[in-house]
Amino acid sequence: MRDYDEITAFLGERGPYHWFIFFLLSLSIFPNGFGGLTILFVGDVPEHRCLIPGNLNLSEAWLNRTIPLVQERDKLQYSKCSRYRLDVIMNLSATFPDSDSFNMSEVEQEPCLDGWEYSKEQYISTIVSEWDLVCDNDWKTPLSMSIYFVGVLVGSFFSGMLSDRFGRKKVLFGTMAIQTGFNMLQVFSPNWEIFCLFNFLIGIGNISNYVAAFVLGSELVGKSIRIAFSTMGIGIFYALGYMFLPLVAYFIRSWKMLLFTLSLFGLLYIPLWWFIPESPRWLLSKGRIQEAEAIIRLIAKKNGVTPPTVIFTELELEDLKGKNVKSFGITDLIKTRNTRAITVINLPVWMILAIGYYGLILNTPNLHGDDYLNCFLFGASEIPAYVATWIFLQKLPRKFTLSGTLLFGGGVLFFIQLVPSNLPILTTVLTLFGKFGITIAFAIAYSYTAELYPTVIRNTGVGMSSMASRLGSIISPYFSFLGVYHEFLPFILMGGLTVFSAILVLFLPETINIPLPDTISQMQKIKGFKGTFSNCCYFQKNGTSRENNTIVIKEEEF
Known part of the structure; x- marks a missing residue:
């Protein structure tokens, strides 16, 4: 009994249509290269220190001494999480007009009760400066990425089952839509908690899209180029997406505009729906014989080969539909x-x-x-x-x-x-x-x-x-x-x-x-x-x- 590869051997393994599908499915992986890594810039921590209210009647010299100096990584710099008590500073400024004449080590410190001020040198804004994810809340930034990976874990668990049930093509484009849609919605997150919820959903869509593209490609391209598809194809286009992220982030320093701009690239993949076919193997497993045969004949036409008059015998159709194992x-x-x-x-x-x-x-x-x-x-x-x-x-x-x-x-x-x-x-x-x-x-x-x-x-x-x-x-x-x-x-x-x-x-x-x-x-x-x-x-x-x-x-x- 011939298997599917033997039955469709007349299509060849390196025909023009095989390479066409190779390229399109590899191209669909491009957004995955930056989809999960935007946190590198969206969640980066700008230089920051305690905010000092502007209504204090302090000289510039005393304002510069309100933040203690600490030793970090072999250099002296302003503390990021504490300041000297402002009520004490106010009294001292009245008693000692010359700020250098007083030893600040004797002054009690307090946390940043009025928030923080962030450097604008590298970023206009990040989620860290948006929601003050520093000092006692600095654990929230890595958790944001961990929640994304929890979504990837859930997506890994369900993507195969969804692909087997609803088809490779539907899951590929459906999860691509999920990834793009929630990337856009994430821009409007009112707080860190909602941002993390969207990050979880984006993680589900990201990995499900990747798996669906891999499975569909493995079932459509010729056997001799499957290794190249999973390495030179999918792998390199993922790397190109990864390289694309810092290029865009360099010119867009606001986390909201960066996410929105990157999400727009998902819309460019809508036309691929009319060029990427469903997997004939999956269609045959579901008993949709005519649809599978139509796609196989289309591949033959694109590859410039003449298909046989009868592609599947009745006995082969029964075997392809599956056995009790x-x-x-x-x-x-x-x-x-x-x-x-x-x-x-x-x-x-x-x-x-x-x-x-x-x-x-x-x-x-x-x-x-x-x-x-x-x-x-x-x-x-x-x-x-x-x-x-x-x-x-x-x-x-x-x-x-x-x-x-x-x-x-x-x-x-x-x-x-x-x-x-x-x-x-x-x-x-x-x-x-x-x-x-x-x-x-x-x-x-x-x-x-x-x-x-x-x-x-x-x-x-x-x-x-x-x-x-x-x-x-x-x-x-x-x-x-x-x-x-x-x-x-x-x-x-x-x-x-x-x-x-x-x-x-x-x-x-x-x-x-x-x-x-x-x-x-x-x-x-x-x-x-x-x-x-x-x-x-x-x-x-x-x-x-x-x-x-x-x-x-x-x-x-x-």
């Missing part, structure tokens, strides 16, 4: 000793990957140099990272490539603390290299995990791993938040965890040049370092090529 669930990931060991290793590795990837992105404002240039360079680093991933997936062993890139990325981050304080640019460069390594590792992890699990639990295995990464992304804002208190602490923690995950990966079996397992009994066994290494070398030497069998399942990275 045993169902598998989450518990099957831990039922056997081997699946349990692989799952127990996979979950923390994926969580650490997300902590490192998003933690570095969100730590961008804490780095030396221009925030906009640093953000652009971080986005640009993803392009060679995805190109490298595409090259690595063709021939190199999965386990040692993944472990090596994790070791490289984590090692670079861990040793940033040794950089002399007079070389801050070197810290930024090393951070860039660290993110480059972690980005490659994140992209490889999708392919490697899909190859570790058999067909019967592959989606479940990749799905649970992805859920673990979402948990990592939820706590990642607080890793970057630690940089406010200690410059190198985020790098020490993220670097140490990433090196630890590189060691964990070495316990996993190799999968290159080994046929994809269909059943749990066919899975590779965990044998330890020596057994795994010899197994890897044997298959590299004697195995057959697996390029066309490689599965890459890539969701949002941002």
